[in-house]
Amino acid sequence: MAEKGVESKRLKEVTSLVRKGARRITLSIGDGANDVSMIQAAHVGVGISGQEGMQAVMASDFSIAQFRFLTDLLLVHGRWSYHRICKVVTYFFYKNLTFTLTQFWFTFQTGFSGQRFYDDWFQSLYNVIFTALPVIVFGLFDKDVSASLSRKYPELYKEGIRNTFFKWRVVGIWAFFAIYQSLVLHYFVLAPTSSGINSSGKMFGLWDVSTMAFTCIVVTVNLRLLMMCNTITRWHYISVGGSILAWFIFVFIYSGVALPKAQENIYFVIYVLMSTVCFYLTLLLVPIAALLCDFVYQGVQRWFFPYDYQIIQEIHRHEPDNSRVGLLEIGNELSQDEARSFAIAQLPGQKSKHTGFAFDSPGYESFFASQAGVFVPQRAWDVARRASMKSRAKTPRKN
């Protein structure tokens, strides 16, 4: 239903009716001042920055320049955003759950006295330095399929409608793997330390073991992020490698400096650890044992119960990466007819840009007819009329 020149109260009422009555997620799009209340009433308001000024744009959640950009807004960016947000949120819960549960299993062995497994600084900086950047990079750059494929397969949008990636089942699976990984991280790190740890028979203390466990957990959680990526840019490598490197640099400095405070638990711990073969063997074993289950699950899921976007990735896996081409600069893809109608649309039209109505030009039947591909051919007299008009100087509009 297309409305033109309708007062804003009416538009708002109709939007609210669908939103509350039919209980659907609503999106409304408009470009005029009378669209503002409608834009605000819907779940998602899209304003078109147009000739009527910026009121619609200022009231909207998203603003675009032309109506047909709505396709990209929804099918490409909306879909990517959904995919990214789901993954980022579930990953965040996973990594914190793994980290906390490792400490939780330790409480059973301290007589429930509440002794922390990790040093205070390790705990505070876990989410700030050692695991923060990779997930941000993932949320910025991950694309399950490229933009052109997103447009080619609009059915992929259904994944968002069906809430495929943020159901309780998905969250439950992440939680299960977090529990499994925390058990591996805890017990596999503690088990080798029950007897002498190096060839001179010396033993590890509590803080040696906890630093070893923390190293393993930082490595495991960051590698898990790489397993979850669909697109890996160089920023992924930099952030994952950088986070692990930042951990080592931090612990080298922290345990190398004798700080003037009452307890120096971590003094020299990492150097002691790195002088034993056990540390390196544990560091190799634990992340791989922890991620084994995830890897098996991903392999099985991808092969036997693939998501749609995964099939599409496989169908187009051999196509060259055209991400270097700008998102809308896809060369000459217009057919002859489209090119012609584009050229005609560029001809000067009416004297005034403000026609007051949307659909009154000759050759334009109706919005939905045009969506269905039914076009009225351009009238020859109209084309001739317009071609002979003196072109107005196309001066840049000031806003």
Added chain:
Amino acid sequence: MSKSYFMGHYRMGNCTEKRLQTIIWFSTFSTLGVHDVHAGFVSVTGGSGSFVDSSFFLARRSIHPSVAHSRFTQQELPACKPILTPRWVISAFMLVSLVFIPIGVASLFASRDVVEIIDGYETHCIPQEFRNDKVKYIQTPGVKPCIRTMTVPKHMKKPIYVYYQLDNFYQNHRRYVKSRSDVQLRENKSENDVSSCEPEDIANGMPIVPCGLIAWSLFNDTYNFSRNNQPLTVNKKDISWKSDRDHKFGKNVFPKNFQSGKLVGGANLSSSIPLSEQEDLIVWMRTAALPTFRKLYGKIEVDLQKGEVINVTLENNYNTYSFNGKKKLVLSTTSWLGGKNDFLGIAYLTVGGLCLFLAMAFTVVYLIKPRRLGDPSYLSWNRNPGGH
């Protein structure tokens, strides 16, 4: 004419366009029949002679450099797009098993080479008449000797490490772990820094050096070994980590006022030996992670032959009976990996073997139920067309 960008930054276009004022309800997008929209454009010369270049959005005005087109902000970075095909899955498993199984075998062999003799003596070293009240026996003053024998099962090469193992002793209890003052251990001048050491901070009005529960509960059983009536010397040097000796325990800090209160928790320390040379204390103060732990007591620097009988004269001083703790004496050799611990070897072999098994299993499954990579019939709209 600079290119304008589109995604991520919606600019006002100057292009003449039909102004549309529409309300669209996107309740289900399928009903709208969204179809291909080619957002392409073309180099065209408009009728009026204006030249529309290949970027659709003519930025007729220049773009501020801070929002200029960049690969980062436009999300056009070159990327690799890994797809977990069967080939990758099987290769990963094979690689892991190829690396892990040899490591596991080597670790297990190293652990099997280690010879270990364990002797739990806390019950046997209480005389028969005191078995009903062990706590009373252990708290009686005086020497409480005990004789034990250990038989060497296999040839043990020097150096042989002597450990004492305690069970059910929570050195990782929160209040125990924090009951120490590292700054006091390090420096002579910080002797009064005993704030975290309660209740073992001050005795008779003077600060205790070293303060805290950890030092107070120092293990004080002693062991003397002999073989064929020849004593075996136990080397008690270099049993602690060098970093502890050099940096954590000061060379000019001497025990003072130690175990001088009414309750004596463990060993006494000689006040003429600086803390950096009190290796028993240093070993004890590296608190263990688990309630069952071993600590190094000393080294025997001679070989022991198979079948030899070692006589141990030990003094049963330490009170583990109040909390049902156990005490064990351990003699062990070491390998490049450390003491006798099969865990790493077994874990590596298990993970490696599991990966090998999974590689085989996945190969079988992929052969039995093949799926062509990129088979469009798996798309959900092809599987149940029209349905949801």
